[in-house]
Amino acid sequence: MTQDELKQAVADAALAYLKPKLENDTVLGIGTGSTANCFIDALAAIKGQIGATVASSEASAERLKQHGIPVYDLNTVDGVDFYVDGADESNRSLQLIKGGGAALTREKIVTAVAREFICIADESKLVHTLGDFPLPVEVVPMARSYVARELVKLGGDPVYREGVVTDNGNVILDVHDFAIPQPLATEQKINNITGVVTNGLFALKPADVLLLGTAGGVQTLYAE
Secondary structure (H helix, E strand, O other): OOHHHHHHHHHHHHHHHHHHHOOOOOEEEEOOOHHHHHHHHHHHHHHHHOOEEEEOOHHHHHHHHHOOOOEOOHHHOOOEEEEEEOOOEEOOOOOEEOOOOOOHHHHHHHHHHEEEEEEEEEHHHEOOOEOOOOEEEEEOHHHHHHHHHHHHHOOOEEEEOOOOOOOOOOEEEEEEOOOEOOHHHHHHHHHOOOOEEEEOEEOOOOOOEEEEEEOOEEEEEOOO
């Protein structure tokens, strides 16, 4: 199967996983990126069964609206029942790196309020140790150089993602050559750097379930 076929397979699996759990007042959190887009397109077939959605980016919100799926501001709903999103990397503890699409802060906010986080990814995203994928860090623009120096002290090689401004008006530093054997501690250390809005480690609140697309079919993984 191609990578696009694997993405479609996990999107369809997420829809099948959710269908028995949906109620008229269910609020779905929707992530950002190519795999999340496959899920949004699949979701259109059952849009009448969804109470509301909350999107982690303007791009996802627009795609949902194009399908006639209602999108609400997070501040106007009491909570999020299920959050569905992709990942750039996952370990066996379902701790993730996210943010390749520069929506990491809003993704982390929706994750924080969601009752269940369902991650959908193809098998290339499952790794033993996080860090092969450069770790995105969202930074207040005036602090970019300072934060970069602090990230170097932690052992990483931060690279400014030129031409990218987040939906929150901030910039992204991608930290290369940065193996992350202790994701919990690393997430906290980076978030404690003044000027950092957040980083793309989802370790303090990892995924609850990972639907992993493989050549042999979609596997359902829970944290080890």
